[in-house]
Amino acid sequence: MDKFQAFRCFKEDKKIYGKLTEITLEDLDKGDLIVEAKYSSVNFKDALGATGKGHIFKKWPINGGIDVSGIVLESKSPSFKKGDLVLVTGCGLGEAHDGGYSKFVRISSEWAIPIPKNLSLEESMIFGTAGFTAGICLHRMEVNDQTPEKGPIAVTGASGGVGSFGVMMMAKKGYEVVAISGKESSHDYLKQLGASKVVSLEKLELGSRPLEKGKFGGAIDNLGGEALAKLLAHISPWGNVASVGLAAHHGLQSTVMPFILRGVSMLGISSANCPMDLRKKIWDRIASELKPETISNMVHKKIKLEDLPTAFEDILNRKVQGRIIVEI
Ligand SMILES: NC(=O)c1ccc[n+]([C@@H]2O[C@H](COP(=O)([O-])OP(=O)(O)OC[C@H]3O[C@@H](n4cnc5c(N)ncnc54)[C@H](OP(=O)(O)O)[C@@H]3O)[C@@H](O)[C@H]2O)c1
Numbered sequence: 001m002d003k004f005q006a007f008r009c010f011k012e013d014k015k016i017y018g019k020l021t022e023i024t025l026e027d028l029d030k031g032d033l034i035v036e037a038k039y040s041s042v043n044f045k046d047a048l049g050a051t052g053k054g055h056i057f058k059k060w061p062i063n064g065g066i067d068v069s070g071i072v073l074e075s076k077s078p079s080f081k082k083g084d085l086v087l088v089t090g091c092g093l094g095e096a097h098d099g100g101y102s103k104f105v106r107i108s109s110e111w112a113i114p115i116p117k118n119l120s121l122e123e124s125m126i127f128g129t130a131g132f133t134a135g136i137c138l139h140r141m142e143v144n145d146q147t148p149e150k151g152p153i154a155v156t157g158a159s160g161g162v163g164s165f166g167v168m169m170m171a172k173k174g175y176e177v178v179a180i181s182g183k184e185s186s187h188d189y190l191k192q193l194g195a196s197k198v199v200s201l202e203k204l205e206l207g208s209r210p211l212e213k214g215k216f217g218g219a220i221d222n223l224g225g226e227a228l229a230k231l232l233a234h235i236s237p238w239g240n241v242a243s244v245g246l247a248a249h250h251g252l253q254s255t256v257m258p259f260i261l262r263g264v265s266m267l268g269i270s271s272a273n274c275p276m277d278l279r280k281k282i283w284d285r286i287a288s289e290l291k292p293e294t295i296s297n298m299v300h301k302k303i304k305l306e307d308l309p310t311a312f313e314d315i316l317n318r319k320v321q322g323r324i325i326v327e328i
Contacts, residue, residue, distance in 0.1 A: 006102035016052030028106040032076040040065045040100035041128035042324035047312035058096035067128040068100025069121040077109035085115035087124040090272030116287035130161030133271040135282040137242035151217030152176040159186035166220040168193040206230035210257035225249025238263040298322040
């Protein structure tokens with residue numbers, strides 16, 4: 001096969017950079033499926049990896065892109081045949097294995113999810129890791145007895161990818177949602193997604209005592225650090241906090257009080273290594289009860305591979321509302 005384009009990341013003398021590169025199938029990591037990629041997306045993790053701001057990549061050089069959707073071109077697995085539509089999120093893609101920012105992707109069939117009915121290749125990447133992760137949050141919270149009666153759900157980093165889907169999905173399931181966003185310009189957008197209130201973290205004036213007034217029935221937290229610590233103290237009895245991200249800080253300094261005096265649970269959300277049976281269950285829910293009438297309003301921008309460096313800067317500089325989709 002001829003050469004094709006991929007956004008490949010390199011490390012030279014401790015300097016990390018990514019660039020559009022011509023490669024062949026021989027350059028790709030091994031796997032029993034070759035997929036012709038149609039769409040990918042830009043996640044916070046993709047930006048951390050390609051800019052070197054986070055230690056994401058486990059090998060060099062590597063094609064970035066933790067998400068991909070496309071058409072099976074060649075299969076050595078009995079589970080898939082040429083022409084099948086598939087998606088992959090996480091599973092080491094764009095982290096330990098050449099990822100989705102490439103015209104062709106070679107993967108393990110164990111990572112591939114058949115595109116669910118009622119979802120297009122493009123829609124699957126509008127959701128991508130962000131939508132899938134928000135789906136895990138909702139699912140784990142429900143499994144741990146979250147109900148709308150326990151009170152509103154706070155969503156931090158609300159205008160981002162996970163945040164947008166968190167707001168939309170919780171509202172769709174009947175929860176009152178308080179979207180916490182630092183972007184004044186995103187208030188209308190978040191209300192359209194279903195938030196009943198949009199407020200900045202500063203204006204919420206959360207306290208720093210071990211236990212504070214129970215303001216929220218639960219939370220989806222994309223920030224970590226101080227925001228997460230303060231939120232925990234404001235969760236009402238037996239509520240759940242889904243810990244998703246570290247957009248503000250990876251640290252957490254808290255006390256055991258919310259856990260031992262209020263029965264609050266902190267649920268770990270790790271989408272990249274989510275077990276396959278749960279993965280399929282979440283994608284089925286995404287394609288049915290969690291799919292909004294329209295998701296095009298969640299697309300910040302549709303870009304090409306060559307636009308990735310700008311997209312990485314935008315996402316790290318907090319300039320993105322919703323999702324950046326990569327058309328391959
Ligand atoms: N655990 C998992 O499996 C998993 C999966 C996906 C993502 N993540 C993590 O979850 C977080 C969100 O990911 P994403 O892809 O949705 O990213 P994103 O689209 O960039 O959204 C992050 C949002 O967080 C807020 N934010 C960003 N930097 C901030 C800062 N320094 N201080 C305070 N707020 C800040 C911004 O929202 P506002 O402007 O609205 O405040 C931003 O839009 C990231 O930390 C990512 O690594 C984890």
